[in-house]
Amino acid sequence: MLNSRLIMDLDPKAQPICAAHIAECAKEGIEIIITSTWRDIEAQDALYAIGRTPGDLRRRVTNARGGQSWHNYRVAWDVVPVIGGKCVWEDPILWEKIIAAGESVGAEAGAKWKTFPDRPHFQHRPANLEMADAFALFTARGTIFT
Numbered sequence: 001m002l003n004s005r006l007i008m009d010l011d012p013k014a015q016p017i018c019a020a021h022i023a024e025c026a027k028e029g030i031e032i033i034i035t036s037t038w039r040d041i042e043a044q045d046a047l048y049a050i051g052r053t054p055g056d057l058r059r060r061v062t063n064a065r066g067g068q069s070w071h072n073y074r075v076a077w078d079v080v081p082v083i084g085g086k087c088v089w090e091d092p093i094l095w096e097k098i099i100a101a102g103e104s105v106g107a108e109a110g111a112k113w114k115t116f117p118d119r120p121h122f123q124h125r126p127a128n129l130e131m132a133d134a135f136a137l138f139t140a141r142g143t144i145f146t
């Protein structure tokens with residue numbers, strides 16, 4: 001099971017966007033840390049099971065099963081701002097700036113998703129690629145970019 005926080009584990013096409021996102025936040029005086037980059041299918045299934053396994057009372061954290069998250073294809077990263085060494089999950093204005101910074105460098109923001117908004121989530125993927133086509137591409141070539 002692989003659940004990386006390393007930028008170098010992102011696709012070479014996504015790495016510079018992620019790095020630019022961090023730099024853009026830094027320019028605004030905002031420190032963000034990366035909490036997740038590449039998750040393999042097994043790690044995604046484990047995440048999906050949270051709150052869905054009998055006796056597991058935790059809140060569900062994702063609607064994506066293994067293979068249904070862009071993290072599985074090395075093109076997504078999750079962030080959290082840090083102030084004085086502490087993660088800041090609840091500060092809407094701070095998050096707005098982080099989302100704007102991500103979009104300004106060409107990342108898609110999970111915060112803008114209609115069905116299951118995911119505020120810490122950002123991604124950079126081929127524009128017209130459907131999730132359904134990503135698995136075969138990634139399995140065959142190790143990247144979803146052509």
Ligand SMILES: [Zn+2]
Pocket residue numbers: 036071076077078118120121122
């Ligand atoms: Zn994510």
